[in-house]
Amino acid sequence: MSRTLRMLFIVGLILINVGCDQVSKSVARTHIDDTERISVIGEYVVLLKAENKGAFLGFLSTLENPILKVIFLIILPIAVLFFILRMIIITKDLDRFMIVGLCCIVGGGIGNLYDRILYQSVTDFMHIDLGGIFKTGIFNMADVSVMLGSALLLISFIKRKEISLS
Template identity: 85%
Template sequence: MNVGCDQVSKSVARTHIDTHESISVIGEYVILTKTENKGAFLGFLSSMENPIMKGIFLIVLPIAVLLFILRIIIVNTDLDRYMIFGLCCIIGGGIGNLYDRILYSSVTDFMHIDLGGIFKTGIFNMADVSVMLGTGLLILSFIKRKEVSLS
């Protein structure tokens, strides 16, 4: 489901937002700005010149990591619901961005949050939200496990 939401939102952004155009959604706090990210998170590796190494880091390695996470879900029977849902969110977000990299050679990012000096993001997409939500759920799961083991 999160792969579908990610791809639909990116399709809408590609169709209705010009590259680097800024559209205020909630004042200056939530802004739509479309960019094409040729690298990983926040443009990491976007300037890598060697196409073979770039392909390894941006396509092959993510596929291996996603398969490893899937294996963890299938093999481990003692995972709590936060961990399972978190890992699934990471897989879904990873697939969404990987799909873009394979099909378009870049990932469409289009959302930006700026809450003044309190909180500011780079430009991101729904797949990134899914990965961050999944990471948060994994942290929550580890904290809950730690609390149980301390009791």
């Protein structure tokens, strides 16, 4: 793949992730009332709006010090996202799973970071509860991007391990 095509692929994939996240959050902010529960698949998949002032699952949401909050919820994530983006661009031997996975992580991170900067919270709106089998907190499409990206990285690492063991 040429350098230009690779860069277009990386930027395009990140923008698709950010775009899907921001469009879905905009729809949730506009069409889901604060106290509303919209059943998508019975009580298994429900849409409800929650504003998360912290990080993943509300982590750091009770942090009172505004300087520490900015450091941990804005500055540190920006540094990590730039580091990952730099790695995607510079490292030439990344397989497709790793490139797509890292782009999903960066896109999801940018989506949630954008919310934190613009709204001082992240809009979450989906909840899955499959009884005792599987249950999530309230999440958004950026979280889905990050989880998908993490799964793709795991697949990449497993494939690399299998190749090195052969």
